């Protein structure tokens with residue numbers, strides 16, 4: 001890899017808003033090299049030997065936590081998981097105190113998932129170890145955004161000029177916010193659609209085109225990103241029923257046909273098959289959902305490497 | 319005991335008086351206002367270059383006593399008031415217990431008189447325990463010293479009960495103060511709903527929640543021909559609803575807080591819980607509308623909604639933090655810096671909104687300088703530069719959205735009943 005004068009060493013990765021296009025490109029490029037390592041017979045390299053990473057998850061998540069855990073282990077770091085369900089308020093210990101406890105254990109990086117928007121930024125202000133946001137409330141999930149960009153770029157060769165349709169519950173989705181921010185920054189054209197009560201106010205200010213009807217957003221899209229719908233939104237009166245959601249907003253074969261014939265179908269998982277996405281398209285030719293999972297590990301390896309080593313010693317592993 | 323305030327610029331909005339003059343105080347009473355007053359054996363306070371105004375009046379504070387003393391109590395709260403130049407504050411009843419009967423009103427009033435260092439007026443609850451179900455003994459509280467009635471902190475959802483409260487308080491010529499928000503619309507909101515909440519992924523509290531509630535309350539006040547005061551107006555449409563109602567002759571008054579007049583929802587970026595407040599900090603169009611409402615007289619008073627919390631309560635994730643922050647010690651400096659020195663509003667008008675205006679809303683005998691009247695006076699240095707540092711606050715609430723801000727102008731002396739309770743930032747307990 002060419003020497004670059006940008007460094008992400010010791011940078012907290014809280015969202016994509018605070019990463020420049022150059023920094024995002026560096027991460028995506030490094031992820032490509034990491035993917036090569038992943039595809040070796042012996043995946044483990046000693047690059048992060050002696051570094052310790054804590055996965056501090058205040059919300060259950062098998063997928064993201066496992067992905068980070070493997071990413072750290074493939075690079076030789078020690079990885080420990082702390083999963084605590086329920087908010088720290090319920091638990092009785094404040095977030096600050098939990099973080100200070102973890103910091104006292106001399107960890108180098110904290111990968112944090114929390115149900116409150118802004119929790120990762122709070123953590124970054126409280127403790128010294130690098131904070132990698134693995135999802136904070138409805139705010140951001142930067143590694144998901146990066147792995148989606150990596151997946152699109154891998155298949156399409158570019159991000160600039162692509163039309164990406166994001167479909168579903170934007171209001172409560174950190175994935176949607178992160179992808180809108182990252183993709184528009186990288187020059188893609190983002191269109192969104194979903195039930196109007198789940199489209200946040202003044203969303204267009206984030207540089208996207210908002211559609212009332214799913215069909216209009218899908219028209220000619222290069223990428224269709226389907227979001228998970230939480231059934232508890234229905235109980236809050238934000239949409240009428242699962243049945244109606246599937247009928248009006250669900251992505252099925254007929255709707256996907258409105259996008260370009262070679263459009264990619266994405267979903268951050270876990271899927272509600274038959275609700276926001278039909279099985280025929282989820283497992284169809286256009287689906288890159290499994291690629292997203294694999295690329296997630298590569299992107300997280302890249303990120304851990306860049307924030308902990310600053311891009312040094314890449315020659316050793318490349 | 320004589321005190322002569324010498325050579326200051328005396329501004330008294332009640333009489334539109336703005337002259338360089340001396341003020342002579344004797345035994346706690348203003349004896350004379352005029353140029354070059356000659357007097358023997360008086361303590362002299364050189365006020366040259368300073369502004370002498372009626373003591374500032376804040377009709378919306380939370381002193382937290384009884385029950386919530388970890389946040390504030392009468393001693394710390396009135397010290398903060400004195401430090402900020404306020405000589406009279408009216409405190410909201412959402413304490414533990416709720417101030418919802420005359421014994422509590424009288425007891426709190428008594429404690430404030432013995433422990434407080436500024437004048438404290440008591441606002442009683444409208445419903446028992448502020449539950450919005452049954453009327454509290456409004457008449458008994460008003461006859462025992464309460465100056466207004468409010469379920470502040472909560473909107474009274476039940477329109478029939480709110481109507482009854484308005485009608486009942488009206489018998490005694492007092493106002494119901496409404497905390498206007500449709501709680502179904504705003505229920506989970508932690509900040510203003512708009513472009514910033516969308517970006518930050520925080521649940522928005524829409525301005526229309528306030529508009530709907532203000533509309534209902536104004537309509538009920540009009541229908542029952544009673545006296546309404548809308549607390550902390552923050553939405554542009556709500557300002558306009560009140561403006562139109564006043565034009566129709568509805569007896570409605572309103573107030574805007576210092577923070578809603580000077581901050582936007584951009585302050586929330588970074589998730590600093592010191593910016594969390596209800597109603598929330600709104601976008602620039604709303605801030606502009608509040609200033610217009612202040613200038614055209616729609617808004618009668620500037621208040622702080624001083625709402626201190628214990629440090630650890632605010633030191634949490636944004637969504638879990640309680641709403642409200644401290645305001646008494648920054649209010650005047652912020653208003654002078656942001657509104658007066660920028661030329662947005664004149665000194666006379668601003669002082670009116672912080673003295674005579676709020677006093678008139680609640681019918682208080684305060685907020686003006688008059689010979690024979692009680693000597694509650696604030697002396698202001700409009701040019702003094704200082705930096706907000708919550709570690710120096712008298713209030714227990716150390717969270718403020720103005721932390722670290724450089725301000726120009728502050729109260730340099732506060733006089734209550736002819737006695738200095740603050741001089742150069744130092745409060746005398």
Ligand SMILES: [Zn+2]
Pocket residue numbers: 470471472497549550596597
């Ligand atoms: Zn209120």
